[in-house]
Amino acid sequence: MKLNRQNKLIIGLCIAALILIAKLFSIQIIEDKYKMDAENNSMVYATIYPTRGIIHDRNGNILVGNKVAYDLMVTPKEVEEFDTLALSRVLEVPVEFIKDKMDEYKQKSRRIGYQSVVMIKQMPPEKYMRFAEVAYQFPGFRGQARSIREYPFNAGGNLLGYVSEVDAAFMEKHPDEYKSGDYAGKTGIEAAREKELRGEKGYNIWLRNSRNKIEQRYADGAFDKDAVPGDNITTTIDAKLQNYGQMLMNNKVGSLIAIEPSTGEILTMVSSPGIDVDMLADIGQHYSEISSNPYKPMFNRTVQASYPPGSVFKLVNGLIGLQEGVFEPSTLYGCKMGYHFGKNKLGCHAHKSPINFEESIMMSCNAYYCYVFRDILENKKYGSIDEAMDKWNEYVKSFGFGQKLGSDFPSELGGFIPDSKYYNKHYRKGGWKATTVISLSIGQGEIGCTPLHLANLCATIANRGHYYIPHIIKDSENIQIDQKYKERQYTMVDTTHFPKVIGGMYRAVNSGYGSGGTASVAAVEGLEICGKTGTAQNPHGHDHSVFICFAPKDDPKIAVAAYVENGGFGATWAAPIASLLTEMYLNGEISKDRKALEDRIIKGDLMDRVKVKK
């Protein structure tokens, strides 16, 4: 063969063809890579969703369990002509709903292909059974069991939190962990313990034939993975007490928290109004209703609302004053319907005068704390009022105020305790003195704290000077809580100063009517309840009713804080609520002579007093 141009071109053609064939040989015969990928494409992974962990209360009762519901799945490619009317009757949905859905599937038929789509979510088993009986008439429709949440106790939606399908933003925040269609805890305990509760997804592998129909299990399920159920968790909540708390707070706006002082365990945590647990399981359907409620039930007031503490804060100022030595428990101060400075006056109610420290707590005298607070700020020990103010700030913060307590509950608010920097900025340096900020003495003014802070204060006093960080999860089989929840947090006030305060609190409750004690309504025979009322001034309407108490006096088992928005005097609503909760916890029942009080509280409706933007 001559090597002329014709043959050179033919040789070139053959070389080009050989290059193609060689490359084909390499990807079709030699390399495995492409075969594996093809397997991925023709195998279908059917996700098995794990059941979520069960949430127990401290006594082993189930707070949140699981039950079965059925999603109605449709495979549009398999649907034949069917009686839409009959289907709508069985499923109890309008005929239009079914027709609209079918039209939608037709439009999206390219995208759906042979897949199944959810037509109705979470049908209760009774409804599903009715459908199952006639399902043979509707090829292409089937039910898929799915585990959903069940709530045996009305423990409050804000505490428990809800579970819902993850959205795009959530998936972005947790890459690789969640896929669309997965569920995750969004608030409350469900969110706080999502990691333990969610479990691990599994999958079945199916083989898809060339017509994209699923044919058989891949390798008889040898490579399938079972779902791992979520870990059960035990909370510190007392389900019955929580339930009772919900009842007491019914139709009131505010918070009710109970802590076991010796451990920091939260026994009860009620934010009212809350989300009804009946809505919780299928929150998606009720979401707009809940979020448009003017009382903001999604807003967890126990940890997210910042209030002035009111008179209960006098306890803190008193303790600081004792520690700093600016007065003695026996020091007497007079009160002429308030504290007068210059032309101004901080008013007080009528009570005997002069009085000592214990009596000042018992009667909640405003003037007494003006003297004490003024002496704290004008203490000669410190070079300037700035220094004294910052020392005071340090003391207050040692009680947990002005910062996140670090509980395991999500989205806790820190609150605010002012310092010299704050007032220097506000009034310029030297532009303010003790009387300028005198309302701090009675827990008004620039202080902001959450009901959880108040409950923690109560537990701290009950413990005579230390607290445990409040928390809602207990150690259990699978879960060890952080060591920090088991460590004592000491205040800067010595233990020796606490008995006087407790004495005052005891007398406030147990001195009997007519003695001047502000919280006689909270007294329960034999329980030795110690308490302190508060009435937080509210420029926008009725004052807020505040009460903290613990009992029994010498071996405290429970510390309670109640904060009732627009409830008026502390003794009117907050004190009865907190004392009833305490009584229920310690005695397991309400004594006969307090039944009338209980009745008044449970039936009481303060919702009209709360100003809301409608």
Added chain:
Amino acid sequence: MRSAGGHRDRGFFNSIDWKLVICYLLLVLIGWVNIYASVHSSDPASIFDWGCRSGKQAVWMGTAFIIAVVVLLMNPRIYESLAVPIYLFVGVLLVAVIFLGIDVKGSSSWFEFGPVRFQPAEISKISTSLMLAAYMSQQGYRIGRMRNFIVTALIILIPMAIIVLQSETGSALVYVGFIFMLYREGLSGWLIFLAGMAILSFILTLTASPFVAILVIVGIASLCICLYSDRLKWWFIICVPAIILMAFVPSILAGATAEEGFQLKPLHILLGVIALAIPPVIYWAYKERNTFSHLAIVSTIAGIILVFSADFIFNDVLQDHQRKRIEVLLGMKEDPSGVGYNVRQSKIAIGSGGMFGKGYLNGTQTTYGFVPEQSTDFIFCTIGEEWGFAGSAAVILLYVFLIWRIIKDAEQSREAFTRIYGYCVACCIFMHLFINIGMTIGLMPVIGIPLPLISYGGSSLWGFTALIFIFIALYRNEKKYF
């Protein structure tokens, strides 16, 4: 169509090259069954169902056969005499479609008449081939003559340029294939070599660096000069060590000077050395009266300029999607879900076919729609997956046979017109074959051109049918008369 007396008349049927026709029919049939395979699962219907593509293809096939018969029955002389008017008419169509055509996937290259879409670029291949054959078969045509060469180049470049303006760069690329025909007709082999070098340095500049590209250019240019003047020994003794030295020294030097605050780039040092080396080579070539060396030096300098403009061309001349495709092909960017997605899926489909494939209609990849454009540009995936290596190699060999047969017939023909036209047909089919299959197996960038006779589409099928049958008719005509 009785022949004039004296000539041996072999009859209408006997004069046809049946091997070509059978080859054509086989490819069309392979196309049809595979189009059905590629659409059947998402639309399980009969292969004749008008609603799906295999049914439509059956109609295109029927009309294509009519076209084939008409072409065979016509007097082939008209192609020669009408080459110029056809060429001009198609030129007008090509321009008109830019303004009057409908927009399909970003290119305006289609006319729409009711249910039928039609791409003038498809018949432009025929008209250009006829025009080339007509012009180049004239008495006294010599490709080496500047005037002839320029007209030839213009005949190819004008439709090519208009097609580029239609944003159908892929179709325009096919015209590059005419260079093989020109080579057959006497174009210097060096031109093909230079074109190849240009592409190589373009790719090297983008994938490696201008430094490497220039080093390679200099190496090859010096090798050519040494080979031409029969002094290969010199190349090994002087050039190879010099090039190896230049590969490392400039970066070392640059590193050394960097500390003195006066930044010298390795590339600049290399260019300086080359600039110093060129005058002695020119002087030597002048003394030896070696014109080749002068041309080689000019080409080298042109090559260096190309290297520097490659960056500019790549970033400023090429369109976004073309740039991305080249980037993916050259492995400059890894993106399994982006531009490379098509190619990856296509390779998976073909690769999963193995030796003998999964069997007809049993492919899992192509039928589920993992591969886009599976019945048109990516039809080869279906073949690869369902018929395996054996099937796809057989298809390639069938094409090789078709092209070889056309070349053989062209060479046997006594008329320059038939020969040149035949080579044009062979070049067109070859370019389509190589680019299309190369694209599905990742050898070429994703350039949307169909696989001749196999891909779905009336326009393309009619175009190639006419292209091939005009040649069969021309060849038959000769056999009939001589």
